[in-house]
Amino acid sequence: MSTSSLRQLIASARLLPVVIIDDPGRGVALARALQRGGLTAIEVTLRSDAAFTAAEAIIAACPELLVGIGTVTRAGQIARAVDIGARFAVSPGFAPALVEVAREHALPYLPGVCTPSEILQAFNLGLDTLKFFPAARAGGVAALTELAAVFPDVAFCPTGGIDESNLAEYLALANVCAAGGSWLAPAAQIRAGAWDEIEACSRRGAAIALASPSARTGE
Ligand code: 3PG
Numbered sequence: 054m055s056t057s058s059l060r061q062l063i064a065s066a067r068l069l070p071v072v073i074i075d076d077p078g079r080g081v082a083l084a085r086a087l088q089r090g091g092l093t094a095i096e097v098t099l100r101s102d103a104a105f106t107a108a109e110a111i112i113a114a115c116p117e118l119l120v121g122i123g124t125v126t127r128a129g130q131i132a133r134a135v136d137i138g139a140r141f142a143v144s145p146g147f148a149p150a151l152v153e154v155a156r157e158h159a160l161p162y163l164p165g166v167c168t169p170s171e172i173l174q175a176f177n178l179g180l181d182t183l184k185f186f187p188a189a190r191a192g193g194v195a196a197l198t199e200l201a202a203v204f205p206d207v208a209f210c211p212t213g214g215i216d217e218s219n220l221a222e223y224l225a226l227a228n229v230c231a232a233g234g235s236w237l238a239p240a241a242q243i244r245a246g247a248w249d250e251i252e253a254c255s256r257r258g259a260a261i262a263l264a265s266p267s268a269r270t271g272e
Pocket of ligand 1 (some may be wrong): 212
């Protein structure tokens, strides 16, 4: 796995909706609503039993959408993500064993970090693009600004506490290549089939992303 290819993938998307799908039959409608709103990626989290089934259906129906599996905490989930054709995987934290398994499967992998020590460990394993989670609680924009000074070669995808009110501040940072979160498609709206609301929120998010400075791609 090339870490810069992971950065390019998520930097080209810029926004990563983090979704929980309880009903596998709703995944494709959700994905299409996000796409209509101008988004190009989705992270289907393993926080529901339906996650893999829903992700597989989305991959089949929306081949141009970048579909990843999130909330990965065990090695077997990476193998299954590869089996269904997911393009990347995301974890809330950092475990060297999972980095290793993702490499074995050549699956672009975005582990989570929120301390300088975790960043240092990940960087020394060859990772230069990391999820910063939980972003707001871990210091938000101020923390990311300080981390840029000591980790100039690391780019982050912050998630956790991001929404329309602060998205632009995160995307303005040179060390933020993308930003993610559940505000783009809240679980309650997915359950309710509120596709118009999700599309409208995605469109507003995409407009903010478009107006932000372009992401560093590591090239
Ligand atoms: C994640 O997994 O990235 C977070 O749960 C997203 O956090 P949010 O719900 O505050 O956007």
